[in-house]
Amino acid sequence: MARRRDEIPEEVARLIAAGTVIPAHPLALDAERRLDERRQRALTRYYLDAGAGGLAVGVHTTQFAIREVGLYEPVLALAAETAAAWTDRPVAMVAGLAGRTEQACREAEIAAGLGYHAGLLSLAAFEGASTAEMLAHCQAVAERIPLFGFYLQTAVGGVRLPVEFWRGFAAIDNVVGIKMAPFNRYQTLDVIRGVAEAGAAGRVALYTGNDDHIVADLLTPFPVRDNRGGESELRIVGGLLGHWCVWTSSAVEIHRRCRAAVAAGSIEPELLALDARVTECNAAVFDVANDFAGVICGVHEILRRQGLLAGTWCLDPDEALGPGQAERIDDIYARHGDLADDAFVAANLERWLA
Template structure:
């Protein structure tokens, strides 16, 4: 599948910038797949205004591959989105592992009607950049690819500007999710895309949960051949946006307006620090991201969307003091949560 085969409206929407939540995994108390609540989550994201969904990614838990849930989870999300939404969603499938596994997962995503794959390189820690590029090019022969710059704290590796230039030159690459949680590394990606002359094909998405708003309002001017090339980050593909998603849609709208005006006003700068403060609690930064997935689950549990915050790994749970931090951000930033929206619709989503 080539990117030119993607529905034109969907591709334009992706390039214009979307809220794409990283879809969590719903489990019951026996840590078995909870189909009813998994479906309810997808319906929630659709009704909250998400423009797409990312399924089988870090927030979904990479371990779904070890317990035979990769295909069922992707299939349920695709079917539910198609049945529930009155508009097409841009569906992204997480693809991981060595090349053989990544190809099989990309083929699964293609068969299920996904538009692109988010390609994790976390399993290839000892590979050279030449080997990484060969890997990416092979997967791109199967499906349009969105690159994934994952922070080192949760399993990523540092990649050079030269890597991102070569990656962006791959014809079937349509985007890059930048999540190194590092300003210098983020600039390496942006400059690499410009050096590849791929700025019209490759859309930039923030995964920098520590700087979501600032990423979305910033303008980047890169010199190429003694001429300026203006770049922006279009949207977000974020684990943080798997919770309070209706508020995330509002935040992206505000950021687009600020970006279009060319002014990052005081209220936007305050919004940036407030969203970052919330993310620190949700992602358990105080404990080096120990509760990063459980934190998202806990908010969804409090809202009733999930029955509990169980993860596939019984040892994975909230970090020390994280629950109290979640209480704090609920109290300090009531304007961000969408509890009333969820309460109004929960029975319908669970039906």
Template sequence: MSLHRQALAPELLSILADGAVIPAQPLALNAQRHFDRRRQRALTRYYIDAGAGGLAVGVHTTQFAIREHGLYETVLESAVVDSRTWSSRPLFMIAGLCGPTAQALQEARSAVHLGYHAGLLSLAALADRPEDELLAHCAAVADEIPLVGFYLQSLIGGPVLSSDFWRRFALLPNALAVKMAPFNRYRTLDVMRGIVAAAAEDRVYLYTGNDDHIVLDLALPFTFPRDGEMVTVRVRGGLLGHWSVWTSKAVGMLQHIKGEIAAGGALSPDLLALDSRVTDCNGAFFDVRNNFRGCIAGCHEVLRRQGLLEGIWCLDPDETLGPGQADEIDRVYAEHPDLADDDFVARNLERWLS
């Protein structure tokens, strides 16, 4: 059983087209590093009530090691079941896909069977392959499920990809969106240039994964020449590990950005200044000082402080907070208290954990 974007309900496609907050869902574990079903359910409920437009599950923030621990389908299924039982509104569900082609195909088929609407395809396992081979890999997986392309930063294993790669990716009939996360302005522009060259800007939706540039990615217009005219594109929303925490505030921020854009005129100074504040928080959550060593554990720590997670345990016992990271999280909590949603979580936590 395969899935094509044309089979997706219009209300699902409109979630992506209009622009949504899509958190990359963490993995809830107990002290024995076993799957904590109750707290995983609480996370899904939190994201729904916070106003997220969808969830990305089985991605980096969920920990790639769920595959070797036999948890991939278990975790993906839990998010679908919990979202359907908690809310009647549609959510756009994205499954993380990775590995060589055979593995990615199997994961795509599992995701479709479980009710996912698209696959976020990591190319890290094939990072040393030529672009023609990468495109063939994408095309094969796109035969099974609508694809969200993923430009992963090279520091953690992503390949460097040309603008022409993204042009050719956008021409795949089942290409749906691109998560731009190279953490590099030049490479981010390469993605946009490729989408414009393919005349796919109204069909392949741009989502930011650049946790170091979230606000301005969402707020600024990007303009490129095509056939003697200038074409303007915008980033519709975000698919972010950063948005796995303080999610209700992220939803409000995206709504505010959309409102300023719709009103026309210059963006407000407060909105422009928000970019550096959000990036400062991300630096703490993602442990930038230690080259992202604690990027997953940092998000867990925020959720632990709020009571959503019992601890910061990861499947790998060596994966934990980096040196000084807890102090950095203390600092951004103190310096940017209006960006936290602890009050929202406190009002609802008992209900989510029930």
């Protein structure tokens, strides 16, 4: 049980710090919208065999409504148990934490008790709160589990978080990482600047959650001044992404290529072009044309086509693919099918569903 960052197993702590692929784990339901444990386990096995270094469970892609139907703890427990039984290699387990302070602290206690290494803290419940109020909330939750910060885009319920917030958040000793997912260049830079000004660049790992800019985030150097006036260069080292819960073996290879290019100091034009291709795929999967209305179902549709899910059902019966979204997914398969991992899934699906 890791309640402090120095209690995280050393190999997991190194994995988080160095940067890895952490898919945001979807929720497998049957036609009656009940948890389909067989397919939920299959998803976990798929991500691990695809080479993911971690799993994020109980997050937006898992559907925040799992809390309202009593599935939060069962879903977290199922992922942790499946991962432990399926692989001996280190896996960074990250639990989504939501709600006001009492709820988020309770979820942190549950996650820590299940062996999760960190909590990804959503501040969606703090619309209109002051920076001081939000930082006090973060500090309270950080007393129970190491934290990943989470800048969630406003289109799906996130709140605007200024650089002052991120400076204060990064100064919390039990913070190990930040997922930046505002889908906004200016706000992404606010996070990076806040980390630098807190003098926390060596402790807080930066992860992209900007599903619209994944490759470029992993390739870009960010020159900043720290709180002592010194200049440094920060890097986004990994991704904690909803987009990476589909075509995950391809995502692992993209992450590897980006990290290798950064290490070599040589970025080929093909990699920059890949950024645009991945973003175009994300536009279809996340239903950008309909203001993200079909974001969860778009993920489900890819997994359904591959056989990992039986359908696109969500806890909310009103959630469905957006108008024209299925056709746009057809289109990205036709034009960017080399980024899919359907053959990998087909070769292993029976074993994962066993």
